[in-house]
Amino acid sequence: MPLSDNELKNLKKEAVKLRNDIVDVTFWAGGAHIGGAMSMVDILTILYNKFMKYDSSNPDLEDRDRFVLSKGHAGVGLAPLLANKGFFDKETLKTFNQFNSPFGMHLDSLKVRGLDASTGSLGHGLPISLGMALAARVKGLDYKTYCVIGDGEMNEGSNWEAIMAAAHYKVTSLIPIVDFNKRMIDGEVKDIMSIDPLADKWKAFGFDVIEINGHDFNQLNDAIEKANAAVDRPMVIIANTIKGKGIDFMEDETKWHYGSIDSTVVEKAKASIAANS
Numbered sequence: 082m083p084l085s086d087n088e089l090k091n092l093k094k095e096a097v098k099l100r101n102d103i104v105d106v107t108f109w110a111g112g113a114h115i116g117g118a119m120s121m122v123d124i125l126t127i128l129y130n131k132f133m134k135y136d137s138s139n140p141d142l143e144d145r146d147r148f149v150l151s152k153g154h155a156g157v158g159l160a161p162l163l164a165n166k167g168f169f170d171k172e173t174l175k176t177f178n179q180f181n182s183p184f185g186m187h188l189d190s191l192k193v194r195g196l197d198a199s200t201g202s203l204g205h206g207l208p209i210s211l212g213m214a215l216a217a218r219v220k221g222l223d224y225k226t227y228c229v230i231g232d233g234e235m236n237e238g239s240n241w242e243a244i245m246a247a248a249h250y251k252v253t254s255l256i257p258i259v260d261f262n263k264r265m266i267d268g269e270v271k272d273i274m275s276i277d278p279l280a281d282k283w284k285a286f287g288f289d290v291i292e293i294n295g296h297d298f299n300q301l302n303d304a305i306e307k308a309n310a311a312v313d314r315p316m317v318i319i320a321n322t323i324k325g326k327g328i329d330f331m332e333d334e335t336k337w338h339y340g341s342i343d344s345t346v347v348e349k350a351k352a353s354i355a356a357n358s
């Protein structure tokens with residue numbers, strides 16, 4: 082079903098809130114992977130506000146939907162969202178990545194309430210997600226497992242083993258979403274290790290593919306609905322995004338893969354988020 086005007090308005094509002102939160106947490110931490118956090122904001126926003134079934138008062142609920150942030154370096158984008166959804170007190174994010182904090186740069190599911198998997202070593206989130214999805218089948222539960230993967234991360238061979246196995250076992254409850262922002266830590270993916278033609282590769286491995294603008298909530302909504310309805314062949318969503326999205330001076334700039342920001346940059350960043358919303 083298409084998004085109603087109210088749903089769209091609310092999603093846009095939540096995305097702006099999350100972008101501002103990411104700026105704050107990056108400032109408190111003294112630096113973080115802000116570029117790749119900003120590119121996935123709209124994807125995470127629609128998952129946690131529209132599609133995912135969870136209960137922050139019972140994070141271990143057996144039939145909750147799972148979310149795995151395979152590009153775990155972007156935990157600065159997920160932690161404030163979990164706080165906004167009531168899994169823990171937002172104030173605790175002021176310690177992000179500091180000594181003795183529950184929040185490392187790469188989030189730890191033993192320390193962060195509501196986090197389904199510890200990630201950060203690239204290439205592991207999709208295999209973990211496949212295991213979660215297969216566990217649902219074995220246990221007769223009908224939850225979905227969503228997994229956000231980086232495009233640079235697609236260089237990791239373990240992803241392709243998981244993709245092949247997911248197609249073989251027809252694991253349609255697994256919904257991978259590639260945050261296709263075209264950049265990685267030290268340059269453009271096409272120059273470091275090209276993954277083109279990405280859609281054809283997924284198709285050859287047995288997936289249906291839907292390619293969208295990952296900042297357009299209507300397209301995200303439609304794609305996630307289609308992926309949820311898949312039978313036999315699982316579906317991947319390739320979400321074309323912009324690294325640093327929402328902050329004009331960070332957009333499409335590799336140097337903002339990881340950045341430290343002072344109070345002046347915080348102000349500039351928030352002004353840009355406001356102007357872009």
Ligand SMILES: Cc1ncc(C[n+]2csc(CCOP(=O)(O)OP(=O)(O)O)c2C)c(N)n1
Pocket residue numbers: 114116117118120152154155201202203204230231232233234235260262264265266267324338
């Ligand atoms: C196994 C492994 N190798 C290298 C790294 C270092 N690393 C951190 S982020 C990154 C680039 C990831 O690029 P991408 O997946 O495109 O993430 P995004 O641009 O969306 O932040 C790399 C190589 C890592 N975390 N894990």
